[in-house]
Amino acid sequence: MNTRITELLGVKYPAIQGGMAWVAESTLAAAVSNAGGVGLIAGGAAPVDVVREEIRKVKKLTDNPFGVNIMLMSPNAEDLAQLVIEEQVPIVTTGAGNPGKFMEAWKTAGIKVIPVVPSVALAKRMERAGADALVAEGTEAGGHIGELTTMALVPQIVDAVDIPVIAAGGIADGRGLAAALMLGAEGVQMGTVFLASDECQIHDNYKNLVLNAKDTDSAVTGRISGCAACRQIRNKFTKRIMEKEREGLTQEEFEEACTGSLRKAVKDGDKDNGSFMAGQIAGMIKEIRSCQEILDSIFNDAEELIIRKSKQF
Numbered sequence: 001m002n003t004r005i006t007e008l009l010g011v012k013y014p015a016i017q018g019g020m021a022w023v024a025e026s027t028l029a030a031a032v033s034n035a036g037g038v039g040l041i042a043g044g045a046a047p048v049d050v051v052r053e054e055i056r057k058v059k060k061l062t063d064n065p066f067g068v069n070i071m072l073m074s075p076n077a078e079d080l081a082q083l084v085i086e087e088q089v090p091i092v093t094t095g096a097g098n099p100g101k102f103m104e105a106w107k108t109a110g111i112k113v114i115p116v117v118p119s120v121a122l123a124k125r126m127e128r129a130g131a132d133a134l135v136a137e138g139t140e141a142g143g144h145i146g147e148l149t150t151m152a153l154v155p156q157i158v159d160a161v162d163i164p165v166i167a168a169g170g171i172a173d174g175r176g177l178a179a180a181l182m183l184g185a186e187g188v189q190m191g192t193v194f195l196a197s198d199e200c201q202i203h204d205n206y207k208n209l210v211l212n213a214k215d216t217d218s219a220v221t222g223r224i225s226g227c228a229a230c231r232q233i234r235n236k237f238t239k240r241i242m243e244k245e246r247e248g249l250t251q252e253e254f255e256e257a258c259t260g261s262l263r264k265a266v267k268d269g270d271k272d273n274g275s276f277m278a279g280q281i282a283g284m285i286k287e288i289r290s291c292q293e294i295l296d297s298i299f300n301d302a303e304e305l306i307i308r309k310s311k312q313f
């Protein structure tokens with residue numbers, strides 16, 4: 001299929017793999033890019049040298065476009081913003097903040113900049129700042145989230161800006177892609193479905209938690225205390241955090257609890273103390289597949305669905 005996103009990024013599928021902290025490393029990103037989508041390396045809160053190494057690895061593993069996601073709450077954000085210029089990274093997505101101050105330098109370097117936004121106000125601000133496209137991420141998504149659902153947020157951002165919009169949050173099959181296109185999106189960003197991929201390097205306990213999750217198994221920490229809201233699979237960790245939030249948790253204590261626990265999930269598979277970030281769509285994901293199978297099935301199913309549905313009118 002062709003949209004302004006396939007033209008802008010030079011890819012077969014207008015589908016970005018979410019730049020999930022600790023999860024999105026070179027093996028997964030290269031598999032998604034080789035499959036025709038856009039693989040992302042997570043900046044997360046990782047040291048610059050670690051991210052530089054992953055960028056160099058992914059360049060050896062794929063000749064297709066790839067990107068780096070910079071989480072703007074990270075203390076390394078400034079250094080990572082410079083690194084993507086030095087390493088001539090073609091695509092940069094950003095999350096958890098406003099990338100306005102880096103935009104000019106990135107655009108001058110020829111980088112395609114795609115901020116993730118949770119609201120119309122930020123979408124308009126990012127368009128004015130020079131963003132090439134936007135990811136409109138609904139609250140269904142895993143990790144750090146805003147308040148609005150994908151169904152409500154995407155059409156309002158599409159109506160508010162002229163640059164192409166990519167839908168994210170709750171998308172994991174052809175139906176989700178078809179729905180996103182009907183809402184006016186010209187591509188999708190997906191994270192949770194790629195946790196259940198062969199090439200994803202997370203601990204098997206994490207993959208099994210995703211496969212065994214049911215629709216109501218995600219919890220959002222941070223909302224009670226007004227800290228950064230974070231959607232993840234419900235476990236003893238989320239129960240403990242939410243109890244502490246009711247007693248009063250400082251932002252520092254919350255973030256220390258959150259970012260450290262992500263490694264415990266991804267690397268150690270620590271089911272009681274890990275933060276297993278995943279979106280509400282985890283309840284629909286029942287098998288581990290290759291990134292190629294995931295992308296081919298989503299786009300083939302969406303095409304068949306739209307053709308079939310169009311005949312009902």
Ligand SMILES: O=C(O)COc1ccc(-c2c[nH]c(CNC(=O)Nc3ncc(Sc4ccccn4)s3)n2)cc1
Nearest residue numbers: 021071095096097098116117118143144145146228258
């Ligand atoms: O108004 C402003 O200045 C910016 O406001 C914003 C507020 C929120 C966002 C936003 C929402 N979702 C995203 C993109 N998604 C994400 O960033 N997802 C993430 N998952 C795990 C992360 S690591 C983390 C982060 C916070 C606490 C604990 N751990 S970041 N960006 C973007 C901008």
